[in-house]
Structure formats: C-alpha cells, structure tokens
Amino acid sequence: MGKINSYKHIFFDLDHTLWDYEKNSNEALNELFLKYKLNSLGINNCEQFTLCFEEVNRSLWDDYNKNKISRDGIREQRFLRILSQFEINNLELSEKLSTEYLMLCPTKPHLIPYTFEVLDYLKANYQLHILTNGFNDVQKLKLEKSNLHTYFSTVVTSDSAGYKKPMSSIFKYAIDKAEARKNESIMIGDNLQTDILGARNFGMDTIYFNPNKETHKSSVTHEIDCLSQLKSIL
Ligand SMILES: [Mg+2]
Incomplete structure (x- = not known):
C-alpha cells in the first residue's frame, strides 16, 4: 500500500541518484x-x-x-x-x-543503496521515469548493465530531448512523453540547480536527495539523505 497523495508519476535523475x-x-x-x-x-x-x-x-x-x-x-x-x-x-x-x-x-553496475528495494516498492503504485542530462548511448548502457531498465516506462536524456535540465522545456518534454500532468508528478534528484530548481520552476514537486547532508537555502518539497526514506513520503 502506498501513501495517500496525488502523485502518479515519479521522475528520477540517474547519475548520483540511482546509479552510483x-x-x-x-x-x-x-x-x-x-x-x-x-x-x-x-x-x-x-x-x-x-x-x-x-x-x-x-x-x-x-x-x-x-x-x-x-x-x-x-x-x-x-x-x-x-x-x-x-x-x-x-x-x-x-x-x-x-x-x-x-x-x-x-x-559498471553499482547502484546507490536501497535502489532496488525502493523501486520495487514504488512500482506497484506509480509509473517510474528517468530524466537525465546524460547522453543517450551511455545512459542506456548504464540502465541495462545495472538491471534498472525494466523499472522505467520512459527514459528522457538531454541528448534525445534537445534540451537539458534545468530548462522547463525538458520537463515539459518528459511529462508529455510520459503522458503525465505536472501536478501529479514529482522529481527526485541530487542536483539543486538542474533537478530541483528546474522542476520547481516548471511547477513540479521535488525531492532533494542529499546523501552528504549539505546545507543549502533552496526550496524543496521533501528532502532525504537515504533512498529508503522515500517509503515514508510516497
Ligand atoms: Mg545527478
């Protein structure tokens, strides 16, 4: 059972968020x-x-x-x-x-701790997506070699979109591709500028993954230092 919220789509950054x-x-x-x-x-x-x-x-x-x-x-x-x-x-x-x-x-297949556990938990109640500023060929290989590829309905790279985070255009491109709405979507990432500010400016809720507990003044919807904490939010 998931938590009661209005989210249907979860957009994950890849590098440093899921892929170690x-x-x-x-x-x-x-x-x-x-x-x-x-x-x-x-x-x-x-x-x-x-x-x-x-x-x-x-x-x-x-x-x-x-x-x-x-x-x-x-x-x-x-x-x-x-x-x-x-x-x-x-x-x-x-x-x-x-x-x-x-x-x-x-x-190389190493993932951030709790990646599989959290994705297995989330996939029952949400559609999962990747939104990354990486390159198409490289990110595809990472997803396959780490066995992540089966979890995601859509994968958007800056390479394929022609825009990059934090531009609103790439968030728009990603939710259109996912057939999602921004008010039922949330972005999870480790970069305050590209992931968090980008999503926020576009009008999406955010979860800042801050494993080193760095101090900051950015406005975030939620903040976690371990992926396992997603289970208490989503
Ligand atoms: Mg990242």
Whole structure:
C-alpha cells in the first residue's frame, strides 16, 4: 500500500541518484590506471588520479549544464586536463583513456543503496521515469548493465530531448512523453540547480536527495539523505 497523495508519476535523475557514479567511475579509473601503468608516468597512486578526475569532471559537467561546453567537448577535454595536472602531455594517451573510460564506465553496475528495494516498492503504485542530462548511448548502457531498465516506462536524456535540465522545456518534454500532468508528478534528484530548481520552476514537486547532508537555502518539497526514506513520503 502506498501513501495517500496525488502523485502518479515519479521522475528520477540517474547519475548520483540511482546509479552510483562515483563508485562505478572509480572502479573504471582503477582498471585504466593499472592497464596504462600511470604510476610509471608520474601519477603516484590511483587515489590522486580519481580525485583529479572527480574535480575536472565536475567542472566540465557544470559547464555542460550551463551550455558552455558540448558533449564532445567533455570527451575531448576530460583526460587532457587530468593528465596535464600531472604534467603529462600525451594526446594519444589521453584519447585512449577517454575512449576506454567511455566504454568501460557505463558497464559498471553499482547502484546507490536501497535502489532496488525502493523501486520495487514504488512500482506497484506509480509509473517510474528517468530524466537525465546524460547522453543517450551511455545512459542506456548504464540502465541495462545495472538491471534498472525494466523499472522505467520512459527514459528522457538531454541528448534525445534537445534540451537539458534545468530548462522547463525538458520537463515539459518528459511529462508529455510520459503522458503525465505536472501536478501529479514529482522529481527526485541530487542536483539543486538542474533537478530541483528546474522542476520547481516548471511547477513540479521535488525531492532533494542529499546523501552528504549539505546545507543549502533552496526550496524543496521533501528532502532525504537515504533512498529508503522515500517509503515514508510516497
Ligand atoms: Mg545527478
């Protein structure tokens, strides 16, 4: 039995909300670190490599969300910038790392704790959807390899929609595709700007997933630090 509310459609962000980006990415980076013996090139340990990746990647994705860089731009720049931080100037290596990371990372299956438990609980009473700023091919692979794909009626990526969160156009596109109404829909995500502010400006209720309990001043309908808490809201 679900709670009494007017929601029929739940829209989930994917990366960092259900799919454990950090864990999956670190696993892929570890494998590449060993394969290409990056320690022999001056990167002392894999932790330095993964920390540098996180920093560079976050900054590139912030730029992507603000339309300052394209999908191909991220792919070209990511490992070039990381290697250059370790004073390694090797375009060929950077291209190899970029290609192999893109192939490897989306095949990793690790999910945020309680993902399956919560989706199994919710699917009985709601239609579930994915709304992500990721790329079509990559996000599809992640959903399949982690066995998430069977839970969702629709999957909208910024790639397929032609708009990205926080633009209202992508929320409109997503609810139209889901044949939903915004007053019976709720958005769950970890990003205050793209997921929460975007949905709120569009007129949708929101659940902010804040696992690190970061302080903020944004207006959210609900806030959780563990996915299991969704059971007391929905
Ligand atoms: Mg996210």
